[in-house]
Structures are given as C-alpha cells and as structure tokens.
Amino acid sequence: MNKTSLYRIARPTLLAGSLALAVLGMSSLPAQAAASGTATVAWQPAAADADIEKAFAQARGEKKPVLLYWGAKWCPPCNQLKATLFNRTDFIEQSKAFVAVHIDGDLPGAQKLGSRFKVRGYPTMILFNPAGTEITRLPGEADAAQVMKVLQLGLAGGRPVKTVLAEARAGKKLAANEWKLLGFYSWETDEQQLVPAAERPALLAQLAAASQGVDAETTTRLWLKALAASEDGKGLKPDAALRERVAKVLASPADTRAQADVLSNGADDIAKTLAPEPGAERSKLLAVFEPALKRLEQDTTLSRMDRLLAITARVKLARLDQAKTEVYPKIPAALLKEAQAHAARNDREITDGYERQAVITETAYMLGQAGLWKDSDALLKSSLAKSHSPYYLMSQLGGNARKQGRTEEALRWYEEAFNKSEGPATRLQWGSNYFNALVDLAPNDAARIEKVAAQLFKEAGEDKGSFHERSARSLKKVGTLLTTWNAIGQYDAVLMRLKGQLDGICAKVDAADRANCTGVLKVTVRS
Template sequence: MILGGLLVVIGCRPRSVEQAGPQVTATPESIAWREGDVNAAFRDARQTGKPILLYWGAKWCPPCRALEATHFRNASVVAEMRHFLPVHLDGDAKGAQRWGDRFHIGGYPTIIVLRSDGSEVMRLSRVAAPAQFAAALRAMAAQAAPISALLGQALADPGKLTHDQWEAIAAYDWLDTSGRFADRAANAHMLERLAVVAPDPKLARRFAIYALTPRTIAASTTLSASEQSEVWQILPELIGSEQEVSSNLPYLGYVAPRLIAALPPSPARTALGNHLLRVLDKAAEDEQLGLADRVRTLDAEIVLAKADNGGRIPAAVVARIYRRIGQAERAAHTPALRQSVLEAISDILVEAGDAREAARILGNDLSHAAVPAYYMRALGQIEAQRGDTFLAVRWARRAAEAAVGEDSRLRWAIDYSMTAIRMTPTDGPGVNASARTVLAAAAQGRGNYSTTTRDRVDAWRKAYARWCRSYSATCSS
C-alpha cells in the first residue's frame, strides 16, 4: 500500500464521452478542463493545432485528489496548460473504458499528451515535481515530438536537446508499464544510459535513481556490489542539494531509504540515513507540498528505523510518527483532502505495524468520507492483512455494494468475491453470494469494459471454477 505514495477529482460531474459538446470548467487560476468529450477535443485539436492533455482519473482515487490539489493548482503548470486542450475523463464515466483501451491506460491517475491524430506523445509522471511537470509541458507545446524521438536524439546527440526537452524525458512516467515502455528491466537499462549521457550532473543523478527504483519495488531490496557503489555515488550528492531534493522528493521518500537500508550496516550507512531524514523533515515543513505527501515522508523513518534495529521501531520514533499523524489528521479539513491524507496515514500505520489504529481511523471517518466505498475497500485489505477473515469479507462486500460507476462496481465486486474465495472457502453460501454480485455488476455494464477489467473477470471466473470443483456442488452461473 505504501507504494501508492510514489505512484499519487474535478468537482464537476464527468459527462459521458458520447455526449455532443464538451463541458469546460475553470476559474482564472485553474485549468479549463473539458469534461469527458474526447472526440470533440480531437476535432478542436485538428482545428487549433494544439496537442491534447488527457487526464484519466476517478472520484474514488486519492492520488488523483492529491494531483489536483498540487500540480493542477500550480501557477506554472496552469500557465503552460493554456497551450493544450485539457480533457478530464473519469474512468467510471459511460464509455470511458473504450478510451482507456485505446490509449493503453492501466491505472489511476494517468496523464497523456496526444496529437490531433490520436498518436501518443508523452506520459507525464504524477510524481514529477510541479516545476518538472511545467518544463515538460513547455517542451511538448514547443515541439510535440514523441518520447521515442526524444530518447533517440538524447542517446545519439545529447547536446542538441534543450533543457526543457531533457526535463520532459525526466518527467516521463517510467513506472507506467501499460504504455510504450512495458518492460521495467529495459526501462532501467535505458535510464542507466541516459544517466551517462545527460549533460547536467543533476539530471544524471535523477536518471540514476530512477534506474534503481525497480530494485525497491520487490518485497525486499537487494543490491549488487556495483549498485551499492552507485548508491554511494549519487545519494550524498542528491540529498545535499536543496534543488535536487525538491525535484526528486517522491523518490527520496520511498526509494532512497530502501536503497540505504539495503547497504551493508556501517556507521557511514547510519549517517547517510540520518542525513536523509533531516532533509525529509525539512521538506515536510513546506506547506507548498501536499499534506498527504508530507505524511508519506514518515515512511523513510520507519524503513531506516527497522534497518538499524533488527526490524523493530524504537519507542521514540513511534511517538514521533503518531505526533506527525495527529497533526496531519487535524489539518485535513475537507472530505476530498481527508480522502488522500487518511489513505497516507493508514499506509504509514500499517507499515509501522499498527493496522488496528489504521482501521480505527478509516472507520471513524466513514460517515464523512467523500467516497465511503474506497475506505471500505481499504478496511477490507487491512483486515485481510491482520487475518480477520470475517471483517475482511464484510468490508469487501460493503465496498462492492457501495461502489459507484460501471468499472469500479465490477472491479470491487471481483475483489469481494476473490476475498471470499481466498479467506472463507468453506462458506458455500457466502462465496456464491459474492459470485452473484460479480455477475450482476457485469450485466449492468453490458460488456463495455477495458481489456484490463476483462482480464480480471477471466481470472475471477477461473478462481471461482476452481472453488466450485473443490467446495461446492452447486454454483452460480
């Protein structure tokens, strides 16, 4: 769940992509989003010559809310967006999944720059700093060269790229494997090559830490001798520069502590970890940073404390975590803000070993939640980790019942049924009831689902069929 912090809705209700005209919502300091009508945006793009920026989000998505509260309110980003036709598409809107398939969208949020002919130019990382994000937009507006062309030129003749074009490459969503670059190992190799040819040492270090990121996504981080040497080369320089800290904060908060923890124990490793924590503490005081992102800086403290104390977290660190969490919870005043902040808080508490408190905080906020179904789903996942089969299935069922939108309703119904199959396989009536929920949700959507969702349905059918053969003579059909 913590990885969601690395990987972080328009108030207006999204319109169907099949409706005739675009709904545009804006204030003088905001982005003039077109709600839902992608076809109309392409027609206007052909007439105006502007590229399209497609923002794929959902009402239930906390990283989407964080993006909207930070990047999409940043003055530089708002100014650059005037050179684009910005389209917001809710993944649960009628017909949205067809566009999700066309553009190979695999998760929320996704941000894609498109030409008027529908070809993809760029996928912008939601964890890029707002300044990087704005620089990438400048480069795309000046010359909508696809990322493949920029990469080719960077490797062949790096000096010909402008500063903004290099920033565009750095702002690409290298963690999104549903688009053009689907192989994480190949991506890491590409980033290593970019780190060698980048003209600016700061960019080189940024590419280098991007290349090391896949090593930290596994259950446990292990580093080769050469990778350890690379960590010692890049991290002290990176965390020693205030500008580089700002540009790489999400990676410093999640990737850096795991890289440090994977180094052999030594006084030097402890000193590097302490230096990182001081840098993150200072960053967390910056009110320009989203509140949820400030909470997630606590992850580094947990990871490094466990590394230095045999997997345990000292009482002083625990007390500090609870103090910071309490401050953040009190500062989150609106339902939309609370949705992203409480998700971050619950992730931190689970990482710290207090799933009970994580469940309590989410449960207490259910009646005020912007999207209660999302909290219910998270509560089910927490209880599953705790091994409480009854509560895990109950929360999964409640989330499926409360879900709104064709795609979310089916996905969360599948989550409910898979939880029931996995955790209560001997409860025949309960598992069959969960299966009927999936079948009902699928029928409501009339088959208008993305390839990703259809793959989920196929996986569920196989799991349910296996359960039927093992546990029940009579199954729902």
Template sequence: MTAITWWQGTLAAALAQAAAQQQPLFLYWGAQWCPPCNRVKSEIFAHSAVQTLSRQMLCYQLDGDSHGAQALAAQLRLRSYPTLVLFAPDGSEITRLPCELDGERFAAALAQALAAHAAGSSAAQAMQAALSAGRALSVAEWNLLADYSWDTDEGALLGERALAPTLLALLGSGVAEVAAAAAMRLRLHALLAQASSPEQGADLLLAVCADEAVARANMDILNNYGIELIKLCARRETVAAALRDRAALWAQDFWLAAPDKLAAARLQLRMARLLAPSAGLQEVAREQVAAALDAASDGYQLHTLVNTAVSLLNEAGLGADAEYLLQSHLPNSHTPFYFMLSLAGSARRRGDTAAALDWYQHAYETAVGAATRIQWGVTYLSQLMEQASADGARIAQARQALLADLATAGADAQYQRNHAQLQKLARWPQLGF
C-alpha cells in the same frame, strides 16, 4: 485565476478540436476513489502555474468508470490511475508526466514538455535521437526524458524495449555532460529498475541527499520509493540515515503541501525503524498525522491525507489509531467504500476473519462506478474463496452480483483494468469467470 477548463464531450471530439485549434491535448485518466488521483486534483490541478499553462492546451478528463472507458484505455495504453498524457495536435504523444510531482515541479515539467513540442520534439523523438546518436539533445529534451513517467508508460514510449537497459543506454549518451540534473534523475530511475550496483546505488543516494536542491527536485521518487531504493543499496544504515534526515526536514517544511509533508513523515519513520526501532516514534507519528489532517484544504486532499496517515500509523504500530481514523472519516468521505477495504485489511491483520469479510462485502455493496464495482466485487469474491470457501450461499450471492455488474459494463468488462481484475478469479475455475 480560474480552475482548469475541462472539455465536455467525447475524447474523439476533443482530439478533433485540438487538431482544429492546433493545440496540444492534456489527458487525465483516473477514478474518484484513487488517493493519488485526489492528490493530483488538490495539489497539481489547483496550482496556479498549472492552471495558467492549461490555457495553452485542451484538457480532457477520462474517468475509468465512464461508459467504454476501459476499452478506450486499451487503445491509448492507459492502465494505472492516474496517468497524465500530453498529446500533440495530430494525436501522437508528446510525453507522459509523473503524477507524484508537487504542483511547482509539475508545472515546470509541463512547461518544458510544451516547449519541446513547440520546438518540434517529443519524448519519443528525444529518446530515439539519444539512442541512435543521431544528434545531440538539448537540455530541455534531456529534462523531458528525466521527467517522463516510466511507471505509467505501458509500452507507449519503450515499445518492446526493457526499461533498465534503455535507461543505461540513455545515461551512456552524454546526458551528464549536458544536463546534470536530468542525469541524476535518470540514475535514480535506473537504480529502481535494478540497473545499478549496490555500491553505485549507495553513492547515488548519498549524493542526492547531500544536495538540498537535487533532493527537492527528486522528492517524489524518494518519498514514494525510499524503501525500495534502500534495498538496492550497499551501506544501508548510512544511506538510511541520510534519507531519514532529509525526510525529517521535508516533514517540517512550511512551504510543502500537507500530502507531501505527511509522505515525508512516513519516509522518516520507515528509515528510523530500519536504524533503531523506538516506541518514541509513535507519539511523533500521531502528532504528524494530526497536523497534516488539520491542514487539509479540501475533500480531495483530505482523502489522500487519510490514506497516507493510515499507512503511517500502521507503520508505527498504531493499528488501532489507524482504524479509528478510517471509521471517523467514513461518513464524510466522497468514496467511503475505498476506506472500507483498509478496514477489512486491518481486521485481517487482527485475525478477525468475520469482520474482514463483512467490510469487504460492505465495500462492494456501496461501491459506485462500473469498473470500480468490478474491482471491488472481484476483491470480495476472492476473499470469500480464500477465507470462507465453505460458505456456498454467500459465494453464490457474490458471484451473481458480480455477473450483474459485468452485464452492466458490457463489452468494457473485457478490457484493461476490468480484464486484469477478472483474471484474478482464474484460480477458481468453478466460478465460471
């Protein structure tokens, strides 16, 4: 099976071609430096089942650093990297898909989205039918809503609705009687949206962890939001122990990809620390990191593995190990400036302000891409204002460099992620941004 074929040209031309061919259009919005984006490339786009499904669609990559990308993203309601959207041939959205799913689960979610479209439905139509009680939803439609990427919605599906009451309304629409697996996932989303009581949350997480199939189907939520979920539950020690034990199994699962195993190892460590902090966890963390890095299959996967490994090592109190890992991977990284921000953070935690500012500066000076340079420039300038406000010459130099980047970006500097970054400088009106 060959790799996914990505449309070359403008998005407008891609949408026109999709309409002409009467094919859905799959949109990937991301950036070269983004660890979740790199995971998507190595785990989802490289999966044979996803590649097979891609033949039913026209596929388009929208890089956040490309010319006019941020303005276009504002029109399409794209913000977080990565965002994965499936459009109908008429340009309307079928659904938004979670980037945290593994390849197998993502293929299943994409297949059900394509099937729903073929049957004349979409996430918006399914939600409207459920909320209005206009008709009964099929199992496929409930699965479409359960696998919707609420994190990257940006109002595309919700509109002006708040997430928590919307999820509660969906759960009250009979989903449990029709699609038990979809109901469980929607309940997890509702818990994260703080729409459940602490006792309900505890019961839910214990039930999820007790069922291997259910836990596996929701591994993305548990791995990425385990700490947040625990904070919303009663009986935290009991729930943390159940989540720790489930994560420990995933961390050693031969069939899981290295990024998911390492994310599970991090979850295992976090739960173990909540229960009984122990120095013995450090050696386990080192072993898990070494095994994951040895299993890296390509540069994209290695990038996300190093990022997760650094987080895991810091959680284990191994800051020096984390810094060494970052330093050792700078020469071969395709976006070393991303890891330089982590090195700056490590220096800050050590209280070494000078080293931190040097890393922030080096990261900015080596950053590549219009939107990326604005983000890194704002970060560097903000740190100078916070940590070295008396260094007028250095601040002036950083300000001028950022102004040059804004000029290069042109009108795109006023949209989406660029605009959000510049808003961070509003604390210092003297800078004139």
C-alpha cells in the same frame, strides 16, 4: 497508494505571446498557487471514441495540443492532483493553450478508451500534439510546480518522447530540455509503451550515464529513478561512485528538495539497491537518508502529501530488514510518536475534500506500516463521514483487519465497501477484492461465493467497457480465483452455473469483446 500509488505513482522555449511562462518562476507553496474566484479548467468528458474524435478535431482546428487525464473519483492520487495541480492559477491559465480531456474510468465504456490509450493506473496524464501523436506522460507524483515545468516542455513544441528516447539510446546529442523530458517522464504509467518494465532499471541507468555533463539535476534524477526501479535491490549493480553521488544528494537540502518525490516514494528500494545487505555500508547510507527525509517532512513549501510520504519512507527504512508481512514491526519509539503527531495534525488541519481523500488514506497506510493499527483504524472510521468515496476507506479497514487476523471483521468491511462502491469499473474492482477475501478467508461458504461471483458477472454484462483494462482484470481475477477454489472439482456444479451465466452474457457483447468475455472463466468438464 504507497510506492505509488500515489498511488502507488513518479513524475518538466516557451510558448509565444500570451503563453509566456511566468510559471517557471512561481513558488510551489500551495497557498500562493491556489486559484481564486471561480476559474476552472474546461475539462471535456470522454467516454467513447466519438468524444475523443471530437476533441482531436477541435485540437487540429485550433492548432492546440490535447491533455488527456485518466482518473477516478475515489483515487487518492487523482484527488491529490485536484487539490494541488488542477486548482493552480498557472495551470488553469495554461489550460487555455490545450484541449483538456477527462476520462472518468467509471463512465460507461470508459475502460474501452483505456485500452485505446494504453492507460491503467489512476491517474495518468498524457500530452498529445494536435495531430494526435503522444508527446509525453506527465509525472503525477512530482511537486506541482515540477509537473508544470514538464507540461511546459511538452507544450513548447516538444518532440515525442519515443523519438527522443530512440535518439538518446543511439548516442545522439540531445538538448538539456529533452533530457529533462526523459528524466521527468512518468515511467510508472508508461505501461510498456517505451520499454518493458523488467528492462526499465537498466535503461534508466543507461540514460543517466549518457546525460552526464548536460544537466546535473536530470542526471541525478535518472540515477535515482534507476535505483528505485530496481525493486528490492534487483536489476542494478551500483558502484562506489553512484553511492557517493546519492550520499551527496542526501546531504544537500537543495538537492534533496529537488528529488523529493523519488527519494520518498523509492526510499526502501534505493537503500536496498545501494546496500543490499545489513552492515556498515547500509548503516552509512541510512545515517544520511534519515535526516534528509526528516528535512522533507518538515519542509512547509511541500504539500502535505509530499511531507507525509517522507515520514512514510522513514517508517519503511526503519523496518527495512524486517519481513514485509510483519504486523507489528520494531520501530523506534521516537519515530512512532512522530508518526502519531503527524497523523493527528493532518486529521486536524485538512478540510478540503480532495486533499482529505488523498492524504488521510495515505496517513492511515503509514500508521499501519508502523504497526499503529488502532490509530489507523480510528483515523479511517472517523473520516468515513467526511469522504466523498467512503468505500475506499472501508477497503482499507478491511485490509487492516485482515492483516491482524480478524477474519469476520475484514469480510464485513470488504462487503460494505463493495455494497457502497459506485461506478461500473469501481464496483467490479471492489467486488473482486471482496471476492478475493471471501475465497481466502471463507472458502467453505460456497453459497456466498457463488452469489458474489454471479452479481459481478451480472453487472459486467451491463457495461460495454467491462471486458477492457481495469474491469477486464477484475473479472479475470474472479475467474482465476474460482478455478483455484475448485482445484479438486468439489464445486464443479457452482462453476458450471456461473459459466452458463457468463456464456449468456458473452453472446450479447460486441463481437470484438467476445474473446475477452469467454476467457474470464474456463471450466474443465470432469468425467
């Protein structure tokens, strides 16, 4: 999750008549926004093109937009959306104005739809107009009330973000709401629909400069997004004026609150971009960054996840100049105590299953970043029975053990996570992770490596969506690992057997998918 996730993820007139937007004035307090009674969103499940065509036909007939949500049962940020957005009374009421479509990535064939809509990361939310044109991608990591505002902009007859972006780049005048659409666009799930990832920092900086004088909050957000997109300080060269702008945002409680998601998720990259080297400039920045994040951590109008991300950011800033691979980083004792107290409070207070899946997994990650491995392990183990997707937690336990050099324990957790995982796409993903650990930690166990690869290929042949999107990447990962593992030909016989198995599977898949299938594993015949 981290950087994103929430996932590793970043993330705003009005409709006529009954769709008057009381939401724009609603509090973001979860307790005030939570739905009561049994009202829910009428999601339409989709796993094939026919399901999608049916939904769009309904949209055209009813003159309604389509909101497509792409997610998975185990995904922490997806569960965060269920706990904070999809259950809101205003979101449920607003859902009557659009056709709500849910693609569960583990439904048979769902990954093929992922290719159609160019979605990869869970969660992704896309708003289409009734004609099927993409309007915008919603920012899943933003505060729920902010996401609602983005949704409202799109629903209120908003133009496609691609058109808006083209006009902005051409220097044309945009309305304030169109600048907001760009500022709150989900750049992290763009999948290069608007711009290649490498060009994103420069584009966001260009937009920030062009929006100057229209809407200060949007301009600030675009600058912060540009800084955060410049990972490890690469891609953007800030000047004194930009440093001063960020310092003012961090000093202002109201401004910090408005940009909470960007500041927390991108804290380390923002800091490294603004002050690339340790020294006076870096110290000056951290002196205002730390208290700003601490305010967010203590802000009870934010969700528990948002507050947790703030303390995770504080931990990352504390280890900014230490190696990312450092297992036991040097963290101030006071911050370690705060981290432990925060984790204990989350574990004690969270009872909702969706929220636990989101927050507890991120809490365990935060503890690991702080070097509190025993605390992280204990939290994950005690939460296994409370999770509807315990295999996610098992993978985290495997990762914890691996980072600390406990090889056999790591492999046991990865294997159990694979064995307990559910759904075709998830099993291929978890299986490829287990396979990666096997090749890395037990490269001489050829029998075990072949057995797992054969199992994954067998399961791939049972799902029509296996050679698309996430599943295709999982299989390609296995193929690449096999080739690297057999670098000098010592396991030629193993690869030939696996290639034979895969050829039999590829012969049976749809002709359109055959190239993706045969490309999973390339075997060089040695003389």
